[in-house]
Amino acid sequence: xxxxxxxxxxxxxxxxxxxxxxxxxxxxxxxxxxxxxxxxxxxxxxxxxxxxxxxxxxxxxxxxxxxxxxxxxxxxxxxxxxxxxxxxxxxxxxxxxxxxxxxxxxxxxxxxxxxxxxxxx
Amino acid sequence: xxxxxxxxxxxxxxxxxxxxxxxxxxxxxxxxxxxxxxxxxxxxxxxxxxxxxxxxxxxxxxxxxxxxxxxxxxxxxxxxxxxxxxxxxxxxxxxxxxxxxxxxxxxxxx
Numbered sequence: 001x002x003x004x005x006x007x008x009x010x011x012x013x014x015x016x017x018x019x020x021x022x023x024x025x026x027x028x029x030x031x032x033x034x035x036x037x038x039x040x041x042x043x044x045x046x047x048x049x050x051x052x053x054x055x056x057x058x059x060x061x062x063x064x065x066x067x068x069x070x071x072x073x074x075x076x077x078x079x080x081x082x083x084x085x086x087x088x089x090x091x092x093x094x095x096x097x098x099x100x101x102x103x104x105x106x107x108x109x110x111x112x113x114x115x116x117x118x119x120x121x
Numbered sequence: 122x123x124x125x126x127x128x129x130x131x132x133x134x135x136x137x138x139x140x141x142x143x144x145x146x147x148x149x150x151x152x153x154x155x156x157x158x159x160x161x162x163x164x165x166x167x168x169x170x171x172x173x174x175x176x177x178x179x180x181x182x183x184x185x186x187x188x189x190x191x192x193x194x195x196x197x198x199x200x201x202x203x204x205x206x207x208x209x210x211x212x213x214x215x216x217x218x219x220x221x222x223x224x225x226x227x228x229x230x231x
Contacts, residue, residue, distance in 0.1 A: 004165075035220070044123060045158075045166070045209050047220035059219050095166065105213035107156065108220075109177065111166040 002026040002110045004096045009115030016086050016119070022079040022096030022112060030054070030074035033099035035108060036081050038092035038117075048094070049081065050104035059104055063089075086119045093117075124149065125210050127223035134231045138198040141226045143210035144191060149221050151191040153213045157184075160207040160225070169208070170195060197228075205230045 008020040020036070035050040049070040051058045058070055069082040079096055093114040100107040126144045133139040143155065157170040168177050170186035173193065185196045197204055210223040 037220070037222075039160075044225040045160075045211075045222045047211075047222065050220070061219055062217075097166075100171075105153065105220075107154070107168070107171040108158075108211070109168050109171070111158075111168075113165045 002098065004098060004110060004112035006094065006096050006112045006115035009094065009117045011118045011120065012086050013121050014087055014119055017082070017084045018086065018117060020081040020083065020094055020096075020115060020117070024077045024079065024096075024098070027098070029072075029077040031102060033102055033104040033106060034072060034079045035097045035099065035104065036070060036079075036094060037097055037111075038090075038094045039114075040089075040092040043092075046092075050099075052104060053102040057104065083117070086117075088119050091117060091119045123224040124214065124217070124221035125212065125223035127208075127210060127226045129224065130227050130229065132229040132231055133197075133200045135200055135202065137200045138196060139200055139228065140197075141195045141208055141210075141228070143193045143195070143223050145193075145212060145221070146191055148216040149191075149212040149214040150188065150193055152215055155186065155188050155193040156211045157186055157195045158209050158211065160209065166209075200230055202230050204228060 003025045005023045036048040067085045095114045096112040098110040100109040154172045158166045173188040174186045214221045
């Protein structure tokens with residue numbers, strides 16, 4: 001059974017940093033692209049970032065480019081999102097998601113339950 | 122402002138058929154597969170339809186998807202109370218090199 005468990009969310013001040021993690025199990029982690037998406041309070045889903053199974057190819061939404069870094073540790077089956085220069089607009093539930101292929105534009109077939117990030121002073 | 126356009130709300134009574142539309146452009150829906158997912162409060166998003174009209178195992182046949190040109194739709198027949206949720210369409214956008222979502226449609230079962 002595929003399981004994606006996010007962690008690392010919490011309250012952070014504007015300008016601060018947070019690192020989110022996603023522990024994956026139930027599939028061969030290195031064979032599949034992974035993504036992060038978010039949902040701000042009262043808003044819709046927004047794609048944040050994706051990377052290929054090897055981690056060599058990364059993609060970012062314009063809203064986070066230059067501030068967020070996606071990475072993966074295939075030896076530990078873990079996906080990460082380093083978030084710097086946080087602003088109030090980054091307040092959201094962040095979801096980890098799995099693709100059904102090694103390429104990032106493949107079907108996103110599983111999602112985690114999400115972790116809440118709140119940016120506020 | 123979402124790249125894909127969905128109606129903010131839809132409703133129906135139990136047993137009815139409801140459709141939710143999703144419109145985009147040539148760089149997303151027009152050239153790539155369209156996906157639908159369901160969000161229930163406090164739960165993980167769930168894939169409902171992939172590759173325009175395919176249902177993952179476990180998704181009831183009451184859910185169906187279609188795509189034509191730069192538009193797509195999700196149909197739910199035999200509406201049930203447990204279908205009350207938020208529905209999102211999504212596609213890869215070649216111009217943006219990223220995923221784009223619709224703004225979401227809140228389905229109410231009256």
